[in-house]
Amino acid sequence: MAGILAERRNRLIALKKMREQGSAPTVEEKTCPSCGRALADSDLAANQFVCPYCGHHFGIPARDRIRMVVDDGQFRELDASLVSTDPLDFPGYPDKLSTLRAKTHTGDAVVTGIGKIGGIRVAIAALDTRFLMASMGAVVGERLTRLIERATKQHLPLIIFSASGGARMQEGIISLMQMAKTSAAIQRFSDRGGLYISVMTHPTTGGVTASFASLGDIMLAEPGALIGFAGPRVIEQTIGEKLPEGFQSAEFQVEHGFLDAVVPRARMRTTLIRLLSLHKKGGAEHVG
Incomplete structure (x- = not known):
């Protein structure tokens, strides 16, 4: 090295x-x-x-992140045609969406699909911070919920790579509703015995942290990822105190029991293969 x-x-x-x-x-x-x-x-x-x-x-684009962990050529994207509208007639929002779709070549801030990791079929999603800081609006919530429901019906393990600035202000209460929507879908999935591996990347904050990102059976993160609800500066300004060094970092969260492990990107695929294999051997139904 x-x-x-x-x-x-x-x-x-x-x-x-x-x-x-x-x-x-x-x-x-x-x-x-x-x-x-x-x-x-x-x-x-x-x-x-x-x-x-x-x-x-x-940070890396969502499709690149998925390609780094799935088997070669073993990913099929779902619901790519779903795109955001402008439910609140928010000034400038349609133009911003159009520009970002052209720039990122994706319809919104999350990519979802079915793939194989180590030969095991999984439902997988990744958020993309290039698209409005991967804020969660109606399309992000709908794509994730549809993926979770497919995983539930097909008895597939679920993996979500989170990265987000939180709720999408341009969609107001509709954005906030996605927190309950995705969390309820995760609960139904869990009730059926599904395995959910949540991987937090930099940054994972706001409503995404307060909903589906924090509900994994196994909680992983990339090194140095900022994980929390409000950011450190906001908290310091609110409480009038200096926060501990490294507060809200992935390493801090592991030390305080919120995460199970910090996994470098180079070891993420092998780690997921090991976890999926252990789950399969433990009696989870495997759909080929």
Whole structure:
């Protein structure tokens, strides 16, 4: 590992020197918000969008996240035709939705479908922060509820990768209703003996945390993920006190019993395979 990191570091230094001399090709880069290093997009993509120096986990599109854990070619997206309307005639909302659909190539902030992980058929969903910070409106709630109901009927394990800023203000009370809707669907699923693995990524906050994201039988998170209802700054301003270091981080939540484990992205697929296999051996009905 040390040799790989040194090679990447030397390559970046060499590219910078070549650019200064005007002889280097243009390379798309990102700056790691944790360690401040410049990272080539190609290197990040090869490392599952995790900083090779400090381990910071960058946000990734929902379909990419799903592809990282499902077996090759074993994912079928569902309900992609469902798109948000403008129930409150909120100024500028339709234009914003149209722009984001074109930019993200998805109809809303969640991708749902059926796939296989380690040969085991699962119902899987991932939220996408590129779409209005993965806020939960009517379409997010409906897509998730339909997926949960399919998992219930077909006796499939359920996996949801959460990431969200919370409820979608442009849809008002309709957005808040999705908290009860998704939670009720999870309860029906649980009553039938279904396995629900909830994976929280950065950030998982607001109404998503207060509903389906916190209801997993097994609760996992990526390293460094912010998990909570209100953000740390809001809490500090409200109570007038300084919060503990790392408050609401995934590591803090594990230490205080809210999560079962923090799982790096590189180990997420193998971890899910192990959990699904244990559940199957324990007597869960498996649909091939």
